[in-house]
Amino acid sequence: MNTETVVEYLKHYDGPEVKLMEVCGTHTSAIFKSGIRSLISPKIRLISGPGCPVCVTPTAYIDRCIEAAKTEGHTVYAFGDMMKVPGSAGSLSVAKGEGARVELMMSPLDAVAAAEKDPGRVFDIAAVGFETTVPTYAVALAAAEKKRLTNVRFITALKQTFPAVSWICENEEGIDAFICPGHVSVITGSDAFLSFAERYRRPFVVAGFEGEHILAAIYEIVRQLEKGEAKAKNLYPSAVRPGGNPKAKAMIETYFEPGEAVWRGLGAIPASGFYLKEAYRRFDGGSFGLDSDMELPKACRCGDVIVGRVSPGECPMFGKACTPTDPYGPCMVSAEGSCGIWYRNTF
Numbered sequence: 001m002n003t004e005t006v007v008e009y010l011k012h013y014d015g016p017e018v019k020l021m022e023v024c025g026t027h028t029s030a031i032f033k034s035g036i037r038s039l040i041s042p043k044i045r046l047i048s049g050p051g052c053p054v055c056v057t058p059t060a061y062i063d064r065c066i067e068a069a070k071t072e073g074h075t076v077y078a079f080g081d082m083m084k085v086p087g088s089a090g091s092l093s094v095a096k097g098e099g100a101r102v103e104l105m106m107s108p109l110d111a112v113a114a115a116e117k118d119p120g121r122v123f124d125i126a127a128v129g130f131e132t133t134v135p136t137y138a139v140a141l142a143a144a145e146k147k148r149l150t151n152v153r154f155i156t157a158l159k160q161t162f163p164a165v166s167w168i169c170e171n172e173e174g175i176d177a178f179i180c181p182g183h184v185s186v187i188t189g190s191d192a193f194l195s196f197a198e199r200y201r202r203p204f205v206v207a208g209f210e211g212e213h214i215l216a217a218i219y220e221i222v223r224q225l226e227k228g229e230a231k232a233k234n235l236y237p238s239a240v241r242p243g244g245n246p247k248a249k250a251m252i253e254t255y256f257e258p259g260e261a262v263w264r265g266l267g268a269i270p271a272s273g274f275y276l277k278e279a280y281r282r283f284d285g286g287s288f289g290l291d292s293d294m295e296l297p298k299a300c301r302c303g304d305v306i307v308g309r310v311s312p313g314e315c316p317m318f319g320k321a322c323t324p325t326d327p328y329g330p331c332m333v334s335a336e337g338s339c340g341i342w343y344r345n346t347f
Contacts, residue, residue, distance in 0.1 A: 003212050006219045013041040018225055019174055020044065020218065021308050023165060024181035025051035025336030026209055032345040034211030040218060047308035048338040050164050051181060053129045053157070054081050055330040055337040056263040056306065060290040061128075061157045062087030068124040068155060068285060069100035076102050076155075077111035078126035081334040084327055092126075108140035115144065115152045124285045127156045131252070132183045134158050134274055138251035141276075141283055153285030156275060159261060162192065163272035169200045172307050177203040177221040179214070182236050187252075189244025190234035197232040208236040255280055262291045264330045265303035302329035305338050312342040319343060 022028055028048045031037065037046065050056050062085050069076040069092065076092070083093040083104075096102040105111060108125050115123040127137045137154060144152040161184050168175065180193055185206045193204040203224040207217035216235050224231060234240055252274065261273025268291060276284050300322070301315035312318050312331065322328040324340055331339035 001219075003215060006215050007039050010040040010044065010215065010219060010222065013043055013222060015043065015222075015226060017043045017045065018176045018222065019047060019308070020177050020179060020221055021047050021049045021168070021175050022179040023049040023051050023161065024179075024183065025334070025338065025341065026183065027051070027179055027181070027207065027214065028338055029336065029341050030209045030211070030214060032341060034214065036211060036214055036218075039215065044218065044222065046218075047175070047311065048305065048341075049168065049178075049308060050263060050266065050306045052331070052334045052336040052338070053133075053159055054085060054334040055302075056159065056265060057085060057128055057157045057330070058262045058264045058290060058293040059086070059088050060262075060293065061155070062091065063089070064286055064290055065092060065124070065126050065155055066090065066095045066100065068153075069095055069102045073120070074101060074122045074124055075114070076100075076124045076126055077105040077108070077114070078102060079128070080104050081336075082126055082128060085330065085333045086328065108137050109143060112140050112143045112147070112149065112152060115149050116147055119149075119151055122151045122153060124153045124155055127154045127158055130159055130161050130181075130184055131187045134256065135187065135248040135251045138255045141255050141280060142251075144283065145280075152283060154276060154283055154287070155285040156273075156287040157261075157290070158256070158274035159263070160258060160272050160274065162188075162196075163269050164263060164266070165196065167266065167269050167272075168307055169196070169202070172309070175202070175308060176225060177205070179217050179221070180204050180206040182206060182208050182240065185234075185236065185240045185244070187245050187248050189242050190232065190236075190240050191242045192244070193232035197230050201230045203230055204232045206234045206236050206240050208239065262293060263306075264293055265306040297328075300329045302331045302339070305331050312339040313346065315339070319347060
């Protein structure tokens with residue numbers, strides 16, 4: 001079916017109101033850039049999920065990274081979107097301005113290379129991400145082990161998407177279907193969603209990131225709902241295989257194991273984090289017990305935004321007390337955070 005026919009159908013859809021959650025922040029951004037909402041019926045509501053690993057990182061983790069950066073003989077390596085995430089008393093960016101040793105990295109291997117050149121200093125890698133980026137940290141760990149480096153540490157806040165999606169399905173009402181994350185699915189494979197569709201009786205459709213991809217996913221979901229179906233479908237076969245990426249999954253399984261993790265705005269979710277296995281725990285920089293989170297002000301609705309109860313624009317702090325240059329809530333911090341995306345596309 002061509003795109004014009006799909007748009008025509010979705011534009012004039014007049015059935016029961018449906019609420020679809022896109023789990024991935026990149027999908028949220030693509031929906032804005034493609035003008036998807038202007039092409040579909042107002043009875044099809046698109047809501048954002050917890051699709052940004054930086055945004056769901058708890059306060060205690062940021063505090064731990066700042067503590068490491070301020071420790072004599074330590075340097076913290078972090079990606080740029082981590083710099084402004086607020087901890088209980090500032091951010092990595094603020095700490096760097098106060099003299100803490102913080103370096104931006106393009107890859108975790110940057111820290112490994114620096115550690116090899118300077119064996120007298122400890123290099124702490126702020127390892128944050130979903131299944132998509134966990135293999136890159138595994139590669140860095142393998143490189144550090146091969147080089148027999150003893151001055152590389154990983155402070156992890158690595159998350160698994162599936163337990164969070166399960167949490168949402170079991171705790172949030174009114175979400176009729178999910179547009180599954182394309183990048184994560186490249187690693188995990190589309191077959192991982194088969195059991196979700198069966199267990200929760202909702203469509204789970206893997207989509208790419210072009211406007212046509214997203215429209216096709218919405219069309220597939222709405223048609224399933226109309227027919228009373230609940231199937232998992234892969235509409236991104238050019239990148240996503242049924243079984244995913246076996247090499248990447250093997251790297252994750254070699255070095256990491258699941259454990260309970262705190263999601264900022266959601267709380268603790270069992271088996272939703274990745275932690276270094278006991279055999280590699282010597283590389284850990286203090287990743288355990290980081291389960292405290294600062295209480296957001298009553299006006300901040302980030303916890304509700306992350307699970308799709310409200311849109312970012314419905315938060316009274318949005319664009320006023322909370323902006324990308326001065327973020328308070330976690331959803332405003334990252335380029336893939338729901339509030340940050342909405343801000344850039346509405347102001």
